[in-house]
Structure formats: structure tokens, C-alpha cells
Amino acid sequence: MEAAGLRPQQARGAVKTVSQAWVSGASWDAALSQAPKAARRLLGGRARAPNPLTLVERAEAPDRTSRLLFRTHDHHVVETVIIPSERGGAAGRTTVCVSSQVGCGRRCVFCETGRLGLIRQLSADEIVGQLRSAHLLWEDERGDAPSVTNVVFMGMGEPLDNLDEVLPAIDTLCDDLAFGLSARRITVSTVGVAPRIARFVSATKANLAVSLNAPDDVRRSKLMPVNKRCSLTELKSALQAALPPGRDVLFEYILFDRVNDSLSDAALLRDWLQDLPARLNLIPANPGPDPELRQPDPERVWAFHKTLLDGGVRAMVRHPHGREVGGACGQLAGAHRDTLDRLTHTRGEEHHVG
Secondary structure, three states, X not given: OOOOOOOXXXXXXXXXXXXXXXXXXXXXXXXXXXXXXXXHHHHHHHOOXXXXXXXXXXXXXXXXXXXXXXXXXXXXXXXEEEEEOOOOHHHOOXXXXXXXXXXXXXXXXXXXXXXXXXXXXXXXXXXXXXXXXXXXXXXXXXXXXOOOOEEEXXXXXXXXXXXXXXXXXXXXXXXXXXXXXXXXXXXEEEOXXXXXXHHHHHHOOOEEEEEOOOOOHHHHHHHOHHHHOOOHHHHHHHHHHHOOOOOOEEEEEEEOOXXXXXXXXXXXXXXHHOOOOEEEEEEEOOOOXXXXXXOOOHHHHHHHHHHHHXXXXXXXXXXXXXXXXXXXXXXXXXXHOOOHHHHHHOOOOOXXXX
16 A cells, blocks of 8 residues: 555555455445545545355354355355364364365265365455454454364365465464464364475475375275375375474364274374374264265274373364264265255355454
8 A cells, every 4th residue: 555655644544444444344335535646546446345145044053063054256155164162261262164175075975065066266365254253243242262272174175276375264264453362373184295395395384284084095095085196195195294393283083983993003103103293183974975975983093092091192082063963074065955056056045253
């Protein structure tokens, strides 16, 4: 704005105007009317209103996890999830899970989103808009629960297939004039697109999470087609080459009953994680498109976990949030496959956020 001819104080006022409309949910026209007079004309040509998302459905689980179904300006559908922590006070957190694509082209067999295929990429402002919309909804009702503290790119889509939009979205989320989040409170999850890991790691300090789900190439390729192009060996080599000293990676391992949850599988996984600065989340499977891929009994989960702990692996068991409303890992868009086409082409009852 200074380069466009405004004095520094006028430029700061103009930027604060845009920030107010984006973060607080103020009306765009009302915000512009509050801008310094000299800035209004310039803002009109250089800034645009937040990209509106239309909330077409909201479902809330007993633990207050909320799955939000949004329609974009061109009538596609994406889902976002608000996940409050079970802990309150200073130790608590509220996480928003955002989507990076409409659909997904990676076609993991346990994931409902993968059945949709890739429809299109989401733009950076559509990604940020999900957080903005979720933030505004949550602030109205959170009570004593924490405001939004964390963002995870674990919704619909493969973020590393859309880095041209995901990276600017992260920068915006971290900007003090936007939401001011620490990059360490943002986690981007990938199926393991090895050729794009180096670019991600060099461009942002956000956390990287990699979905493994099998300790060998044969089973991983059956579960995750990406492994046919990026084997476990190639994935590990890419991580070792890209990660600088002091930076670790979070691995996610979904446990499927009698598929990848034996003690010998835990030993294979432990061995593969050697020589990597790794943390591991174990996730008992949620109901998905393949009824044969079921959650193991708790005894098998804890035995698997203990084997890893005894082998020196930093591992935690993550319990699902939002499973009852189709908002847990691998479930997004699953409850709506029969209605997505209708929602895409008709308007129905709408509630505009922003």
C-alpha cells in the first residue's frame, strides 16, 4: 500500500481494515467504510472480500467435535472439522482440520474421500476460509473451551499435490495480521509423495505428518496406491535427505484388524523407523468404505503399542474424534456420496459464513 502511494500510517490503517474483515468476520463493506479515505480506492482494486463458503450441513458429536460441510463459490463440496480437546484450561487446545482439495486422487482403499477422485484444487483463500469460518462459528459457542490453537491439513485431499496453494495458506495462517498461529501448531499430512517432501520442508516450519499404515511394500501398495510409485525405501530416503537437524516427522499408522497389527508387524515398523527422527501416532481404524478393514480389539492395539515402546519408538495411541458424525480419519465425504451431486448443482437451504 505504501508503494501504491499511501503514507505509512495510512498503509497500516488499510492493512488493519483488511485484517479486521478477515479475522473478526466484520462485513467487507463496513470494514472498507472504516478505512482511511485515501486507502479506500486502492483497497478496492488490490484487496477482495473473503471468499464466501456456504455451510450446508453441520453435525456435532457427543464430544463436541463438529463436521462442517461447505459449498464453494462454484458449488463443489468440502468438509472441515472442529476438534475440541478433552482437556480444559491452559493445557487444552482446539484443532481445526481443513481440506486442501475437492476430493482426492490418491485413492487409499480405506478412505472415503479417495472414492470421489480428484475434482479440483482448493485455492489458498478457500483453505484459509475454512479456518476463518470454523473460527467464527467456534467463537460464538466455545464457552470456557480454548479458542482455535491448532490447524491440521488432514481433511479432504493430498496437500503435497497442491503445494502452490497450501504453502501460501500456511503463511497467511501464521501472519500476525491474520491468525498469528505458530507454524509448529500447524501439521500437514501426506500419503508420502516423496518427490515433494524436500520442497515442503524447505518452504515452511509447519509439521510434516506421513501416513504409513503398513510395514512393507506389498501391503502398503494394496492399501495406498502411492506406494507403487514411491516405495518405503524411496520415502525414507527422501525424508532423510530433506529433514534438517532438529526437525522430526510424525508418522501415522492406522491399525486394521489382522491386516497390519501383529507383533511381528510392530517389529518391522520399529526397524523401518530406525535412523529417522520419528514420532508415531497409532490410530485404530474407523469405519470406512471397505468393511473388511476393521478396528482391532483393544488388546491387540495395546500389545502393538507396547512392542513399539519397548523398542524405543515414541508412540501414542490416538482415539477417534467425530466418528459418530463421519468426521474421523478416513471418513470425510463418506456420509454424503449419494447427495454430493445434488449439493453441487442445487442451492437448497444455505447459511453463509462470512
